[in-house]
Amino acid sequence: MCGIVGLFGESDETSVRRMLQKISHRGPDGEGCRQLDDVEAVLGHRRLAIIDPAGGHQPIPDVHAPDRRAIVSNGMLYNYRQLRERFSAEPFVTSSDAESIFKVCLADDVAAVEQLDGMFAFLVVKEDRLIAARDPIGIKPLYFARADGRLLFASEIKAFEGVSTDVEEFPAGHVLTADLNTGECLLEPFFEVPEPRSAICDAATAAAAIRETLEDSVVKRLQSDVPLGCFLSGGLDSSIITALACRHQPDMHTFAVGLEGSSDLLAARRVADFLGTQHHELRITADDVRQALPQILYHLESYDRDLVRSAVPCWFVSQLAAEHVTVVLTGEGADELFAGYAYHKSYHDGAALMQELHRSIGAMHNVNLQRVDRMTMAHGLEARVPFLDRDVIDLGMQIAPELKLPPGAVSGDEKWILRKAFEDLLLREIVWRDKEQFDEGSGLSVLMQQIVPAGEPLTPLPDGRMPRSEEEAWYARLLQDRFGEASAVFRLTARWEDNRVG
Structure with missing residues (x-):
């Protein structure tokens, strides 16, 4: 890196x-x-x-x-x-x-x-x-x-x-x-995300293939001549990656951040205790966020509201991890492969859902992957993403949509087949924990909205787009102030919903 x-x-x-x-x-x-x-x-x-x-x-x-x-x-x-x-x-x-x-x-x-x-x-x-x-x-x-x-x-x-x-x-x-x-x-x-083809419709077959392919991917990513650890939010994705890594490397370091009493801190502690990792956690305050935000935006090179919200906890967990290791494994990509976001439940046609998953994997490079790269590299830390191995992606595009998001799914059913594949490897309360995005589970999504200065003007941005809220306008202003000449940064800022299917 x-x-x-x-x-x-x-x-x-x-x-x-x-x-x-x-x-x-x-x-x-x-x-x-x-x-x-x-x-x-x-x-x-x-x-x-x-x-x-x-x-x-x-x-x-x-x-x-x-x-x-x-x-x-x-x-x-x-x-x-x-x-x-x-x-x-x-x-x-x-x-x-x-x-x-x-x-x-x-x-x-x-x-x-x-x-x-x-x-x-x-x-x-x-x-x-x-x-x-x-x-x-x-x-x-x-x-x-x-x-x-x-x-x-x-x-x-x-x-x-x-x-x-x-x-x-x-x-x-x-x-x-x-x-x-x-x-x-x-x-x-030289590469395109494989087209969805629903070739695997049997749950047992899918679960076994996921288990084997993802474990192989994790093992590949344990290669390092320097200390290595795992980001651990206590959510399904990071917990699976950590559990698989611990099977092959003892004394794993894990890292979690959040506001005092946040659900991520509590869940991550439960997983770390269960797996026996060397666990490290950091409690973030509003003052910490205000002080770090200009630097976060400068390194992120984006003003997108959703990306900034998830970048804030990623900045602090990277800062924490860099005190102990040089390489971390993360859980990015699972939601895009296995239908883990709340908006996925609005799709009532399996083919359309699979096309949206296909689009979102191909769009990760300048949204969530940009956030992971910039926040870790700002602290001299390398992040590796096992869910985005080519074999895992290819497998994900073969698994039928009804195994990922069963018809009539309720909260906790997202990524159903992924949960089934690893339900024997983790505590049941973690495997079937309700989906919370990083900024939500850490408590920072609400905090970010609370600390926005009142009256932030909603005026056109340098790229010609309108900010979606006072919160996003604030991020854009701070970004402009930090860069000065920021036309390229604004022009290249992507939003997650760009070109969304349906």
Whole structure:
């Protein structure tokens, strides 16, 4: 987990260093910059050391052509050891997962992305050719822009401040190739969320498949050369991930936050006691939120009301976890795969519900996944999301909608098949606990509405949209104040209901 920058069309290390400074929080363990002699290109990297902490510094050059080939990468490749075996006859300069990406790209060019199992955003220079890619779901961020004939890339929008306002989000599941002599680019998809197909209608079959596939996903994500823990809200999703992780790693650290007496704190404590984890909790106050909110918005790069509400507890739990570990597992993606949100109950047609789940998985990159990435990285913490493994997503798109949300479902029936798959692994009161979103269970949803200054004006935002409430207008004003020039941030702010099915 790191921050990356690339500048193509001008060998300007000073600009790359300035861009890296804007995202220095993503990599507290070091900074690297490499100018490539044969092309007008500079790669920059801020490092959070996870795999090969001592030797995995980036940019990584090719030992055969160090002035013409190099990589910078952000994320975690879970099959890096298997890929490394393929190139066992070749010299490696690190033991990091990023070098496995590099070797495959050098060997197979754009076809390499089909072989990568993980969350990633990377830039590879291969002589006069650039390969840039972002993981299938967009767990890791990447943005790009053109300015004065140059092509620029960075992990966060703020890196482009003072360089370009014409910033675009690099789409999830895409790979870009560029001729560094002519500047010609080609952007192509390499992954699409599988179409729903209701191939599994038997509850026992579905539950067994979920159990096996999700456990495999968790085990993959336990790879780390530094301490690892779990976010634990006490809700179904984080409790399942924690329970599965504890089966393979003893003495797991868990982390929970909330207002004094909030349901999340109480439920998380019950799960932690049941599983025997080393549990840590933090009680948040209104003053804590007021003080931290400008920083939260700056790192989040969004004013969306719903996203900000969930970002606040995520900020504080990341702050807490970073005092003890460097990697955490989280439960994001379960609601989108298995129909866990309240609005899902308004769908009375199973096909329409499945299409909405399909849409929402594809939309996570600039809403909930943006929140997870930005809040954890603001504290030098890597977050991994087992529910968004490609195999888990594919399985989720095969399970019939009536197993996810039974007809006539009431509160506590959401994600029914997920609950059934793990009802023997957790306390019944946790498995069948009513769904509460992170901001609700922590008590922060109500608090955020209470601390909004009275009379916040409802005027058009820089992106032309109207704020949905005084609360959202307040977030937008604070965001504008913190950034100054924030046109790109406002233009790229997404809302969860955008393009909702039905």
